[in-house]
Amino acid sequence: MSAPEQVVIDIWSDVMCPWCVIGTRQLEKALDELEGEIEAEIRFHPFELNPDMPPEGEDSAAHIMRKYGRTPEQAAQGRAQMKTIAESAGYSFDYAGPKAEGGEAPPSMMWNTHMAHRLLVWALRDLGPQVQARLKHALFDAHFQYRRNVSDPQVLLDIAEETGLDRTAAEAALADPEIDRLVHAGQRQAWDLNVSGVPAMVINGKFMVPGAQDPQTYASVLRKVIERERVMAERAG
Secondary structure, eight states: OOEEEEEEEEEEETTTTTHHHHHHHHHHHHHHHTTTTTTEEEEEEOOOSOTTOTOEEEEEHHHHHHTTTTOOOHHHHHHHHHHHHHHHHTTOOSSSSSTTTTTTOOOEEOOOHHHHHHHHHHHHHEEEEEEEEHHHHHHHHHTTTTOOOSSHHHHHHHHHHTTTHHHHHHHHHHHHHHHHHHHHHHHHHHHHHOOSSSSSEEETTTTEESOOOOHHHHHHHHHHHHHHHHHHHHHHH
């Protein structure tokens, strides 16, 4: 039996982006189906959907209505549709954290994600893609399922420590100007690739898959990429 084909998948995404967590989960399901056939190294890169978001954040529903000009009914319908799609991908947007007195969940908020991207860039550079992926999932969960303020450095350090990362090293990374330079470089690379929305996945540095797709689409694209590169190699040889 031949060894699995190796691919590198670069994903531009944001912690605040529900379609990013859906797309990531769908890609992972596709790779599970392709086990033994294709193996992927996944690397996450920074993309800020709301780089001007103030420190106090903004209520998620109000943000969607303001940014996209939707009515409350349209916003609610969109959330319900997204929740159904996420559940089919194996992810729940339901609140899973502690509730306040009276049984109320904290509000769903949008936050500035620049510091979260610093943490993710550091994880990839110093700890590798597998550790970065673990941290990425922890940040998704922290935002969508536990409604933690992922713009707060102390919250980010708590998440890093809970994920098994060294808190002191993570704290140094958040203050490191070189890490900040890498975040900006990653975002410039997205602009150079004409990435205007996320998730955006680039396979082997050449083939882009925009938006969140279903597992079958991801599997089909990956097989086509492998076949195309095989044909190109044969022609070059």
